[in-house]
Amino acid sequence: GQQLNQSPQSMFIQEGEDVSMNCTSSSIFNTWLWYKQDPGEGPVLLIALYKAGELTSNGRLTAQFGITRKDSFLNISASIPSDVGIYFCAGQLGAGGTSYGKLTFGQGTILTVHP
Amino acid sequence: NAGVTQTPKFRVLKTGQSMTLLCAQDMNHEYMYWYRQDPGMGLRLIHYSVGEGTTAKGEVPDGYNVSRLKKQNFLLGLESAAPSQTSVYFCASSFRNTEAFFGQGTRLTVV
Numbered sequence: 001g002q003q004l005n006q007s008p009q010s011m012f013i014q015e016g017e018d019v020s021m022n023c024t025s026s027s028i029f030n031t032w033l034w035y036k037q038d039p040g041e042g043p044v045l046l047i048a049l050y051k052a053g054e055l056t057s058n059g060r061l062t063a064q065f066g067i068t069r070k071d072s073f074l075n076i077s078a079s080i081p082s083d084v085g086i087y088f089c090a091g092q093l094g095a096g097g098t099s100y101g102k103l104t105f106g107q108g109t110i111l112t113v114h115p
Numbered sequence: 116n117a118g119v120t121q122t123p124k125f126r127v128l129k130t131g132q133s134m135t136l137l138c139a140q141d142m143n144h145e146y147m148y149w150y151r152q153d154p155g156m157g158l159r160l161i162h163y164s165v166g167e168g169t170t171a172k173g174e175v176p177d178g179y180n181v182s183r184l185k186k187q188n189f190l191l192g193l194e195s196a197a198p199s200q201t202s203v204y205f206c207a208s209s210f211r212n213t214e215a216f217f218g219q220g221t222r223l224t225v226v
Contacts, residue, residue, distance in 0.1 A: 006157075031213070033214055033215070035217075040220075041219065041220070042119075042205050042207075042217035042218055042219050042220050043158070043205070043217045044217070045214045045215070045216070048213065048214040050213075088157065088158065090215070102160065102163055102171070102173065103146075103148055103160070103163070103207070103209070103215055104160065104174075105150070105157055105158040105159075105160075106157060107155075107156070107157040108157045108158075
């Protein structure tokens, strides 16, 4: 089955720094999603991408759907302490194939922000 | 504005016991998912459903069964719990190929 490789696994940064993380896949996805998870909570959607090449921003967050449809990245600008958490990418296949509808997650990036 | 609701939130089982986790969504979503989350493993898909009456296996389906008798509910069953099934379980739902919304999770401990 398809796999998502997310990197880096963890990041330790100073407040105010920019952050970049990415996901690559062995399969083509029709949808890329980026989630954040706080301790004891379920993942919360940050950005959704539906079209190859799409670049979407949500405040200080920017994400892109790779042209090959096999990768995506997330950037966080001017990090703040509340950005701490686990960030997950997720990809979803489109119509056709035996895995239609299946949503697959990367392993997550643990972000620590030092004040 | 409930969204995705999971019950129970916490449960302790003895090895060999059975239980059912309930997921309910009020957004009329077609797709529903069950994931388990373990330290260092991220979210792994157990089973999913693309519509009422349909289910499909995910990455780690062994030891679990699911049912989607009603569009708004997705049940996850453990017939004979094992310590390896100690985990945090998350349910999610979505409209087809759109963003999935998650419940708050169920923390299950099997002793």
